[in-house]
Amino acid sequence: MSVLDRFEITTAECHQRYGDIEVGTEIGQTAAVAGRIMLRRVQGKLTFATLQDATGRIQLFAPTKTTPDYDDFCGLSLGDWVRVSGEVMKTRKGELSIKVAQWELLASARRSFPDKWHGLADPDTRFRQRYVDLWVTEQARQTFQMRSKMMSLTRRWLEERRFIEVETPVFHPVPGGALARPFVTHHNALDMTLFLRVAPELYLKRLVVGGIERVYEIARVFRNEGISTRHNPEFTILELYWAYADYRAIMELLEELVVHLAVELRGTTKLSYGGRELDLTPPWPRVRFIDLLTTHSGLDVNLNTPLEDLRSHCVDREILVEDRWGPGKLLLELYEKTTEPELWGPVFVCDYPKEVSPLAQEHRDHPGWVERFEAILAGRELANAFSELTDPDEQRIRFEDQAAELAAGDAEAMALDHDYLRALEVGLPPTGGLGIGMDRLVMLLADVPSIRDVILFPTLRPECPQSSE
RNA sequence: GCCCCUCUAGCUCAACUGGCAGAGCAACGGACUCUUAAUCCGCAGGUUCUGGGUUCGAAUCCCAGGGGGGGUACCA
Structure with a gap:
């Protein structure tokens, strides 16, 4: 058991339960959340931060008075994992927040945050470092x-x-x-x-x-x-x-x-x-393959069309024909070339x-x-x-x-x-x-x-x- | 496989016709008690994907290689 209240709720639950409290009020209820710091606005003796968990985001409201180790809290980096508890409140501007009464660093992000506005644009990085992509995108x-x-x-x-x-x-x-x-x-x-x-x-x-x-x-x-x-x-x-x-x-x-x-x-x-x-x-x-093929290609073909004809239709359409192909394979090739790309x-x-x-x-x-x-x-x-x-x-x-x-x-x-x-x-x-x-x-x-x-x-x-x- | 495009600071992007490699954000130091990408001041940050070449001079032009994207072939 840590010093913190271990009863955590998700940020989504937080909004669901407390979303309609009045602007500029506290309701005397405590909530604990955990997640990652996504944004931070240090304002001297009052700091705001945006915390993100798997379900969404919530603002942390951290005044000097209530926040233990205030300087360290201000020093949190974007990407750091924290657990926070405190009173649920809504700021004067109407943003549902948790007023930090206790907090704990769970893991620090040693690599710097991607651009907080543009996020990750490079597909290479997004696929190779999916852990960053998921965090940011x-x-x-x-x-x-x-x-x-x-x-x-x-x-x-x-x-x-x-x-x-x-x-x-x-x-x-x-x-x-x-x-x-x-x-x-x-x-x-x-x-x-x-x-x-x-x-x-x-x-x-x-x-x-x-x-x-x-x-x-x-x-x-x-x-x-x-x-x-x-x-x-x-x-x-x-x-x-x-x-x-x-x-x-x-x-x-x-x-x-x-x-x-x-x-x-x-x-x-x-x-x-x-x-x-x-x-x-x-x-x-439901449409028959052969009907689609004849309609889209304009060719009068079927399984009993002479092989030579089917082959030359293929060759006309730049299909590399192999000798052992029978009529079925030739028709399939024609379908894939002429018909399939047209279908939605x-x-x-x-x-x-x-x-x-x-x-x-x-x-x-x-x-x-x-x-x-x-x-x-x-x-x-x-x-x-x-x-x-x-x-x-x-x-x-x-x-x-x-x-x-x-x-x-x-x-x-x-x-x-x-x-x-x-x-x-x-x-x-x-x-x-x-x-x-x-x-x-x-x-x-x-x-x-x-x-x-x-x-x-x-x-x-x-x-x-x-x-x- | 083949064709086209692309690669510049941790991230997002600039840099004219080949002429001192830059900005914003992030980081770091400082100011700030209602912010919302906070703001302001300061500071630092580079093998311009790699290797060759052309040139007085290359992020920029040429060649080769690598990564990625899109298209195409095979296929779901």
Whole structure:
């Protein structure tokens, strides 16, 4: 027990409880707060300071009369951590304050405060020294608070719908579940190569085989690819699997979830992102991939279009075509070049070529296509989902096609996972699956332009040693 | 990977066409009992990202390297 009253309240509670007391009065109540000194106004025998904690700010009113070790109090630096207690009051100018009766230095800030008016502008410093950024940049604190709320709201929402949260391995002996280049590592005792997961998908579907009919994981995944405003090498994906459902049910689920989060976090379904409107009011349009492609590209193409024609359409659009690509891959490339950049959303792009979707169920009405959708919001792919492929024989054929791609040099193709095939032989019921890029969802809801704004410690090159001091 | 932009005091930024590297805030010393980015006086603070080059002279121009940002490719 220190000399101070240990009963602390947050600055937010302080404003809530005492915010409406009369100007220029004291109410005979004592409060204790703790936090960081953000501003200081020494005025001779009376000093004002602004204290910030995780919930907000409050002014400290420190006259010589009541403040112990007054000179030391005046000597506090911006950034110092203090605990203060004293009477709650409101100044003549109407600012709710705590009249310092006791105070204690908890930690001193030995590095000097960034510009108290401009804050931190250099993105490099903001990302490398996130501890400074969070201390100084209100917007950063809000964004990460929103991220935390979004995660917990999502968990609660799924829980209410009987989804069970699980954790599956990060180390995968066989990389799979997404078309992406993995990070490779090595286990010494087992003397084996391991891959950091690119997706939890195959493990989660094993759990559905095991009878966990509604399962999800909020998974950190790792992809050895480029970095951009939308890509970080490690990122967070929500994957869920829902037995007896199909991709249409998943569409409704996704719509409901995103609307729920928007309403809870932003109070509306009519968002604006980067100054452009995004209306999430359901239902979002469902449009077939091939229809979008033909409309946007003006090309009369389909799966049965001669390969030569598809190739020359690609070449016309400066796409580097590889010989082994079938019509599905060529159509996908054309879509990504001509159509995807035009989309803003929200929109469900439905029914992708089977060739590029090795884990998805073939479409019930359209052979050669699969029951799969991508949800486009604010011009970005936010989610990818399908009716899962449940037939082990068909899955084996798809894996073998992928293995051929891998052998032909496609570093993003999937490897054949024998145990996964065995699991399918044990029996996977019809299942709908969904993956949501959670970082991108935060970006959308917080209206920030870069994925680095929603990841506390984004991947950066190592700092050059000279500049660390 | 590739292209463009950028890097000056702890922070935010100046410095004309190549001509003594500056201001505000922070820090430090002082004045001030109702301030709100308090104000006022004083003082100190630099490998101008690094290394070469051109020049009488480089923060400025050129070359190489490094960090960061944006775009682009692969991808969520």
